[in-house]
Amino acid sequence: MDLDEAIAILLELLRNDRARNYGYDLYARTGAEFAARQRHPHEHYLDGPVRELSPIFYEAAWELCRRGIVRPGVRRSGEQAVEEGGYSLTVAGRAALANLDAATILIAQPGSLAATFNGYRQLFGDGFHQRAMEAIRCRNAEAWLACCAMVGAAAESILLAIAITKEGDEERVLRVYRGNRGRQAVLNMIIGQADVQRRNTLTTFAGIVSLWRDDAAHGRASPIDTSNADEALRQLLHMCQWVDREWDNLTA
Incomplete structure (x- = not known):
């Protein structure tokens, strides 16, 4: 047990x-x-x-x-x-x-959640894995803001993994990413030719990035608490599951 x-x-x-x-x-x-x-x-x-x-x-x-x-x-x-x-x-x-539901139970189980995210390491890369594991460790340490920031970073790693596979040119994607409004530019690389449903869904998931990453970047005090951290992890889990199912369509 x-x-x-x-x-x-x-x-x-x-x-x-x-x-x-x-x-x-x-x-x-x-x-x-x-x-x-x-x-x-x-x-x-x-x-x-x-x-x-x-x-x-x-x-x-x-x-x-x-x-x-x-x-x-x-x-x-x-x-x-x-x-x-x-x-x-x-x-x-x-x-x-x-x-x-199953996701709620999984979020409450740090070991099982880590194993689930670990299963996406090969698809999304070491950058995703590192940030997802950090998010869980921050959650377990009750560092709510840090957890949400790492969730946003992990979601950003997923976007980069999709774009790099789709474009077949990692250096080019990283140059775009480091440029002005780089995150949105990378998202546009992915969804430019996608159908409306996939475009809207990935844009919604990308909101995880802007919500948690941007909030953490500002110097203001944040009201983020345990419920926010759990919801952020839930959103990241759903993003992983959806992108995994749609991988071929998103990278075609």
């Missing part, structure tokens, strides 16, 4: 109200019990397996706290608390569960 699996189990229990008890929305131990029953379906006494699995589920519960989905303590004053304690959903956590 690894951290990503434990996080996924706790999210599923939260979504289905299967971890609620004694005034709490979630017990880490409930996740350990659920996993133990899955592993040992024919055993009646699971104290040993639950004890063995409990550390990773306590860590997973803390990870959900760090991401603002749950908080320690009872749901409201006056509800019962027990010695071992539990967690309750935050307002943001309730909103996240209402829209829970």
Whole structure:
């Protein structure tokens, strides 16, 4: 059992109200019990397996706290608390569960997300991979602005990878990129002959670049927080998936 699996189990229990008890929305131990029953379906006494699995589920519960989905303590004053304690959903956590999908679960799993982005390394290049991994590390360190800046940089690397493959001349593409309004010029290289749907979709994804990269470049204080960082990573994931599917059309 690894951290990503434990996080996924706790999210599923939260979504289905299967971890609620004694005034709490979630017990880490409930996740350990659920996993133990899955592993040992024919055993009646699971104290040993639950004890063995409990550390990773306590860590997973803390990870959900760090991401603002749950908080320690009872749901409201006056509800019962027990010695071992539990967690309750935050307002943001309730909103996240209402829209829970595969991407949301993946964003909450740092190991699986890193493996997914790593799968695009060969297509988008080392520059993309470096920036995507930095974005995840910044997210895990709660450096929200840095995470969003690295997401924008990773998205920019995707645009460069498309343009270089399409043009077949890396030096020329990089010269254009370094020139005046270089980012837009590179985007125009890609979408100049594309159909309307692909042109609009890639332009929308390119907004990730302008939004996060440009915001980070200014010296003003930024209100970016955990929800922005998670949404930026979600957008980058969707961009990777879409460009991968459309690669031949975009580079033809």
